[in-house]
Amino acid sequence: MKLKDQVAVITGSAQGIGKTIAETFAKEGANIVITDINIEKAQATADEIKSKYNVETIAIASNVTKLSDCENLIAKTLDKFQKIDILVNNAGITKDNLVLRMTEQEWDAVISVNLKGVFNSIKAVTRTMFKQRHGRIINIASVVGIMGNPGQANYSASKGGVIALTKTCAKEFSSRNILVNAIAPGFIKTAMTDALSDEVKAKYAEVIPLKRLGEAQDIANSALFLASEDSSYITGNVINVNGGMYM
Incomplete structure (x- = not known):
């Protein structure tokens, strides 16, 4: 097992x-912290994974836009497991609109969750x-x-910011063996x-060289490799999992 007895926090x-x-x-043997803004769904997922894979799990409610929530998440994880080996910053939202029509609220909400949320979670851990x-x-x-x-x-903009943040943190954290x-x-x-x-899905597939949409498992496999x-x-890198859409 590649992650036996490790502790993974996944937003x-x-x-x-x-x-x-x-x-x-x-x-792969990791103990899992399920964290989400919806605690009912988080608890159900934690219970399901514990039952299915015979690992320890915990569900914690958190809003990644709030640093205090992220700090509470880390504190509760340490209370349960005494360590954190892996953090996956996955929480994200979309509020699509053309720039001409995009409201300040739509801009702020997406930047707050997708970019500030990643910063908050990294800072907390x-x-x-x-x-x-x-x-x-x-x-x-x-x-x-x-x-x-x-x-x-x-x-x-939020995801481009995440890429830049990734590279900066990789440089700042490398001396402590944090990838x-x-x-x-x-x-x-x-x-x-x-x-x-x-x-619409067919139109999406047309612009992808592999002519199909990807599966969630494709992303999870890459995450497992990086974990x-x-x-x-490997540090400071971006793995493109897109069927050749961007090369």
Whole structure:
């Protein structure tokens, strides 16, 4: 098992890609902290993973836009497990609109969750990982943070910021053996894309060289690689998981 007895905190992990990452880590022996703004869903996911994979889990409610919530998340995790080996910053939202029509509230909300939330979570865990002299931080960015996308100025800016933050933290933390990397997903099948018509999904697939949308498991597999010792000489990198949409 690649992550046996390690402790992984995954934000926004009650459902979707975050849940798939949590399950993939649990299969490899990690104890899991499910954290989400929706505590009911978080608890249900934590219970399911504990039962399914025979690992220890805990569900903690947190709003990543609040540093105090992130600090509370880390404190409760340490109370339960006494260490934190892996942090996956997965929590994110979209509020798409053209720049001409985008409201200040739509801009602020996305930047606050997707970029400030990553900063808050990293800041909250840094002292612990520095003391341990070990850690893995994995930030979920996006292909549009690299190439942009019409109607997603706020989302693109937030994810581009996550990539820059990843590289800076990698440089600042490397002396303490803390590796910081990002994953930039392309179009991935999620509850959000499931709501799209077949016609719209076909249009998305047309711009992807592999001619299909990705699966949440594709992202989870990359996260597992970055969390494990297989990636022990990789930091400050962005793994593009997009079917060739950006090369």
